[in-house]
Amino acid sequence: MLQIRSKLLYNQRVQGGFFRLVARAAGMIREAAPGKFVDIRIDDGYGPLLRRPFSIHRVREQNIEVIYEVLGKGTEVLSRKKPGEYLDIIGPLGNGYSILDVRYSILIAGGMGVAPLIFLTEKLAERKTQNAKRKIIVLIGAKTKNEILCAKEFTRLGCDVKISTDDGSRGFKGKVTDLLKKILPFVICHKRLAIYACGPRPMLKEVSRVSTTYKIPAQISLEEHLACGIGACLGCVVNTKEGFKRVCKEGPVFNAEEIIWPDC
Amino acid sequence: MRSLKMQPKLSVNIGKLKLKNPVMVASGTFGYAEEFQDFMNLKELGAIVTKTITLKPKIGNAPGRTCETPQGMLNSIGLENPGLEVFIQEKLPRLNKIGTPIIVSISALDDPGEFVILSRRLDKIKGVAAIELNISCPNLTHNSKLISQDPKATYNLVKAVRRATKKTLIAKLSPNVTDITEIAIAAESAGIDAVSLINTLNAMSIDIDTRKSRIATVTAGLSGPAIRPVALRMVWDVYQKIKIPIIGMGGIIDVSSALEFFIAGATAVAVGTANFINPKISHEIIMGIKKYLQKSNINSINKLTGSLKCNQ
Numbered sequence: 001m002l003q004i005r006s007k008l009l010y011n012q013r014v015q016g017g018f019f020r021l022v023a024r025a026a027g028m029i030r031e032a033a034p035g036k037f038v039d040i041r042i043d044d045g046y047g048p049l050l051r052r053p054f055s056i057h058r059v060r061e062q063n064i065e066v067i068y069e070v071l072g073k074g075t076e077v078l079s080r081k082k083p084g085e086y087l088d089i090i091g092p093l094g095n096g097y098s099i100l101d102v103r104y105s106i107l108i109a110g111g112m113g114v115a116p117l118i119f120l121t122e123k124l125a126e127r128k129t130q131n132a133k134r135k136i137i138v139l140i141g142a143k144t145k146n147e148i149l150c151a152k153e154f155t156r157l158g159c160d161v162k163i164s165t166d167d168g169s170r171g172f173k174g175k176v177t178d179l180l181k182k183i184l185p186f187v188i189c190h191k192r193l194a195i196y197a198c199g200p201r202p203m204l205k206e207v208s209r210v211s212t213t214y215k216i217p218a219q220i221s222l223e224e225h226l227a228c229g230i231g232a233c234l235g236c237v238v239n240t241k242e243g244f245k246r247v248c249k250e251g252p253v254f255n256a257e258e259i260i261w262p263d264c
Numbered sequence: 265m266r267s268l269k270m271q272p273k274l275s276v277n278i279g280k281l282k283l284k285n286p287v288m289v290a291s292g293t294f295g296y297a298e299e300f301q302d303f304m305n306l307k308e309l310g311a312i313v314t315k316t317i318t319l320k321p322k323i324g325n326a327p328g329r330t331c332e333t334p335q336g337m338l339n340s341i342g343l344e345n346p347g348l349e350v351f352i353q354e355k356l357p358r359l360n361k362i363g364t365p366i367i368v369s370i371s372a373l374d375d376p377g378e379f380v381i382l383s384r385r386l387d388k389i390k391g392v393a394a395i396e397l398n399i400s401c402p403n404l405t406h407n408s409k410l411i412s413q414d415p416k417a418t419y420n421l422v423k424a425v426r427r428a429t430k431k432t433l434i435a436k437l438s439p440n441v442t443d444i445t446e447i448a449i450a451a452e453s454a455g456i457d458a459v460s461l462i463n464t465l466n467a468m469s470i471d472i473d474t475r476k477s478r479i480a481t482v483t484a485g486l487s488g489p490a491i492r493p494v495a496l497r498m499v500w501d502v503y504q505k506i507k508i509p510i511i512g513m514g515g516i517i518d519v520s521s522a523l524e525f526f527i528a529g530a531t532a533v534a535v536g537t538a539n540f541i542n543p544k545i546s547h548e549i550i551m552g553i554k555k556y557l558q559k560s561n562i563n564s565i566n567k568l569t570g571s572l573k574c575n576q
Binding site: 001002003041046047048049050051088090224225226227228229230231232233234235236237238239243244 | 292293294295299300302303315323324326327328329330331332335336337339341344488489517537539540541542543544
């Protein structure tokens with residue numbers, strides 16, 4: 001893990017409130033892996049005070065890319081940064097996804113959850129070229145069609161992409177986890193399946209329940225407020241079968257079966 | 265050619281402990297230091313204060329444990345730690361390899377007698393440079409009083425621990441009191457070597473959509489620049505009433521905020537929340553203090569302590 005002064009190369013709106021950011025991060029490329037994150041200091045003037053974590057969306061040559069949604073003060077300030085400015089970035093941090101050698105990889109993204117799954121898909125696609133029988137199914141869920149991100153990129157990477165929206169404005173009407181339950185009967189006959197998910201907690205909780213029921217190995221990426229991001233403050237713990245674990249250090253990616261979900 | 269710059273004396277004494285410079289890291293904000301080794305040479309630190317240790321392991325409070333607030337943050341970790349013996353076996357040997365004094369922060373859950381047991385055990389360990397009594401954690405007991413909220417309880421506790429160890433003893437005091445000087449005086453008269461000012465302020469933050477507290481334990485401790493003016497005033501008040509050294513902390517985030525604490529009366533300072541924002545900030549503060557002393561032609565950091573000019 002490194003702390004670098006990174007030159008901002010690109011920071012533009014993708015659609016709606018979503019932005020894509022590209023920053024020079026030569027030293028971080030080798031350790032970057034799908035599911036790991038970077039912790040960005042948004043402002044030298046301490047507004048906001050703490051760093052903001054973003055999962056690594058992609059790496060290209062010496063650059064890392066993240067996508068983010070402007071939701072609060074931190075991301076609002078970040079969205080106004082111009083190419084040529086410098087950002088203080090720490091990373092890569094945390095534990096990412098372990099790539100399993102399976103026939104069917106099912107990726108489930110809720111909203112911004114697409115961000116690390118593009119990086120994961122690129123890694124999975126490298127294996128796919130070695131064995132054409134391998135398939136990647138991507139389920140993307142969002143509130144409306146305006147919040148669907150990266151669908152074309154997944155298709156370009158050779159994935160079978162299915163979409164759900166809460167309001168039915170695009171694809172299946174309902175939750176992405178309902179879409180998962182709908183498609184599972186068609187692929188469950190293939191024993192070698194794996195689920196990779198990233199999205200809001202209620203979605204991940206349901207993914208965990210379904211994957212446990214069907215005995216499919218599932219890895220989920222959790223989000224939590226981070227203070228230090230490097231494992232020191234113990235502020236971001238999640239309850240697991242082995243006690244509290246740090247989302248920033250042992251996570252953000254966990255095996256779904258190890259999480260003990262609060263009733264919510 | 266420029267003449268050689270004056271090398272100001274940065275070393276300070278806290279009880280029997282001599283620190284090469286007056287900048288330490290505050291308990292709970294630096295883990296057991298291992299998380300920070302990638303970012304700075306830890307040997308540069310004046311001292312490292314560990315995350316608080318209790319006699320038995322403690323799992324800590326339920327999540328959510330932290331949230332950001334204007335110019336600050338709330339935390340309610342609840343002293344999660346592996347317990348005294350695991351600390352001694354696993355954490356301390358690694359800390360001692362750094363080569364800078366290790367100050368062990370300790371606390372007790374229900375029975376204050378545990379402070380005595382912990383101190384007696386740590387007294388025998390060479391790698392423990394000093395003991396800090398955390399009698400001010402706001403996230404343990406929400407209804408009962410903290411030791412550091414009562415001068416008599418503070419006096420009795422310090423007196424009892426003093427008998428258990430010859431090592432340098434520091435009491436970390438709570439700002440959640442009417443008059444912090446009473447508590448500092450009680451600790452001093454019971455034989456404490458130094459006081460750490462201040463622990464976090466009792467505080468809370470509410471999400472109006474859910475009408476829930478952002479912290480699982482509802483209330484939590486506030487730290488960061490938001491509390492600095494309060495901390496500074498408390499250092500100044502206590503400085504005028506006691507003779508023993510004060511370790512100043514509360515919202516130190518850069519060189520100038522560290523210097524404010526010395527001027528108000530601190531002999532040393534501790535960096536806390538700022539470690540989360542910039543893990544090498546202590547290094548920058550140590551360098552900055554040296555530069556400031558050179559620029560101001562002050563040959564020792566001790567001369568800055570309590571140098572506040574009061575006639576406007």
